[in-house]
Amino acid sequence: MTSATTVSTREACRDLALAVAETFPMISGVTGKPVTHLIEHLHRDVPDFVWALxxxxxxxxAVGASFAGTRSCVIMKHNGLGVALDSIANAGVHTIGAALVIVVGDDPDAANSTCVLxxxxxxxxARVPILEAIGTGDVADTVRMAVALSEESNTPVLIRVTPRLHTACAGDTGHLDFESPSTPPELTHDRATVAHGLTKLGRVQWQxxxxxPKITQGSALHGTETRCTCDGTTAVVAVGAAEECLPDDVSCTMTLRVCWPIPEGVVDFALAHGRVxxxxxxxxQVERFLLERTQGKVEIAGRCSGHLPPEGSVSSELLAQALTSPQPGTWQTANRKTAPPADPGRYATLFDAVGRIHRAGTFVATDVGSSVRLSYPPYEGAEVAQSLGxxxxxxAGAARTGRRAVGVIGDFGMLHSGLQSVLEVANDGLPVLTVVLANSEQAQTGGQPMPQADLPAxxxxCGIERIDSWNLDDLDGGATFERLGALLGGPLPAVAIVHADR
Incomplete structure (x- = not known):
């Protein structure tokens, strides 16, 4: 079953880009699959787009812009939401002025991510509302609802998108034809009421x-769509874009646009049926909510019951099978990587040298940027590839146990969130050799620009006294191994900056 206004996923991505461009005077983003192409649309066509560090x-x-009365939008992937969560939660408690909307790309299959969040x-x-478009034709309306909800309740609002809505537009080269945002009403932050008039605990109580209550009221008005023509025995609750994988013969559905707080109407809908x-x-999330609220009065099926797999995206085939099968499935296998290792390309000599150092017994950690390939065959050159930066x-953690250690990181990862660790390493005198892949771009996500900082400075x-730098093409594998070995064998901490930008 699909909405009558459904369009292609390519158009859905453009609809989202258009809605953002036409609504927000201030737009920023941090690239990363699965939202890289959405950010590319905006960077290319919106003159004032800001690449965020x-x-x-x-x-x-964006909070500052909101306080000053300007609507703002930030785009990131789900991993980045964890980085920003403290700021989002505090903005919700503090309250804001003009709309602050955060578009978050989730990756249910971890196809281009280190984890599924x-x-x-x-x-x-964080106690902030999150919306998800009901199908591909609902994107612009969801943006409008997010803006209204943000300004009515003075809180940030998230919009969640998944590859079901936007992956297909990755190759779209058409330009956006958008109208500049109109000036919103005066919506500066009410400092007297909240920021200065209440204690910190008082702000939590105000929330x-x-x-x-404002969020709940606004969500109840626009948060669900219902179609019910069945005899009251079976029904489906679909969340956001998952509605698009429902078969055409499902006669009783409720689709949720508001993902949190979950609209109370879904409980009444479930109780009116024998199986949901x-x-x-x-x-x-919604399945657990219904299990708790219906207290066994109705059969609730889904991921918790085993009728759908515990993780990953849902397909029309999986759902059709679940709807007709009274028994749960068996989901006890783990996906194994069968594809050959990625070609390390220009970094082959460096990765070979670091792999030799690792096999000799040195602890090596990589980033999840360009250096992540060091962790895989044929190098098997690192114990850990944790997250960006x-x-x-x-x-440093390994070094605190008494081992010399190597951290391999890209220059964007260093500026994104790695620099504080260098400061700690230098301050505590830890035996760490940092190897920076300096290519002056965000290489893993398509070569997007990054700040042109003076990295050695x-x-x-930060306190690093031993800094060595060379161009990747100037040394072969043996010479690279010797140069890294000399740094690792000397006084630490130290940094090797390996340039790969020519």
Whole structure:
């Protein structure tokens, strides 16, 4: 079953880009699959688009714009939402002025991510509302609802998108034809009421007593769509774009546009039926909610019951099978990587040298940018590839156990969130060799620009005294191994900057 206004996923991505461009005077983003192509649309066609250095900074800048009365939008992937969560939660407690909307791309199959994080659960933890478009034809309306909800309740609002809506537009080269945002009404932050008039605990109480009831009221008006023509025995609750995988013969459905707070109407809908199948990606958030609230009065099926797989995206085939089968499935296997390892390309000599150092017994941690390929065959050159910007901190932890350690990180990962770890390593005198892949771009996501910082000067300012740099093409594998070995064998901490930008 699909909405009558459904369009192609390619058009849905453009609809989202258009809606953002026409609504928000201030737009920023941190690239990363699965939202890279959405950001590329906006960067190319919106003159004032801002490439943010990291997600926390982007949200805090958007908070400032909101206080000053300007509507703002930040775009990131689900991993970045974790980086920004403290700032988002505090903005919700503090309250804001003009709309602040955060578009988050989730990756239910971890196809281009280190993990599966369901943004709905992070939004619930931060106590800020999160919406998801009901099918591809609902994107622009969802943006409008997010803006209204944000300004009515003075809180940030998240919009969740999944590959079901936007992956297909990755190759779209058409330009956006958008109208500049109109000036919103005067919506500066009411400092006298909240920021200065209440204690910190008072702000938390204000959120519970004032903000959340406004959110709930606004969500109830537009949060669900219902179609019921059955005999009351079976029904489906679909969350957001998961509605698009419903078969045409399902006669009784409720689709949720508001993912948190979950609209109360879904409980009444479930209690009116004998069996309810919940279709959502990724975590069984609504299913758990209904299990708790219906207290066994109706059969609730989905991921928790085993009728749908515990993780990953939901397909029409999986759902059709679940709707007709009274028994849960068996989901006890783990996906194994069968594809050949990615070609390391220009980094082959460097990765070979680091792999040799690792096999000799040195602890090595990589980032999840270009250096992540060091972790896989044929190099098997690292113990850990944790997250963007993590390599130096992970290596520092190993160094605190008495081992010499190497952290391999890209220059964007360093500026995104790795520099603080270098400062800690230098301050504590830890035996860490940091290897920076300096290519002056965000290479893993398509070569997007990054700040052109003086990296040696920044590292020296952090307290690093031994900094060696060379161009990747100037040394073969043996010479690279010897040069890294000399740094690792000398006084630490030290940094090797390996340039790969020519």
């Amino acid at each position: 990291n997600e926390k900074l982007a949200v805090e800048s 369901d943004s709905r659960e992070l939004a619930a933890a 519970r007593l004032v903000t959340l 199948m919940v279709v959502e990606e990724s975590a069984p 993590s390599a130096v901190a992970v290596a 920044l590292l020296a300012a």
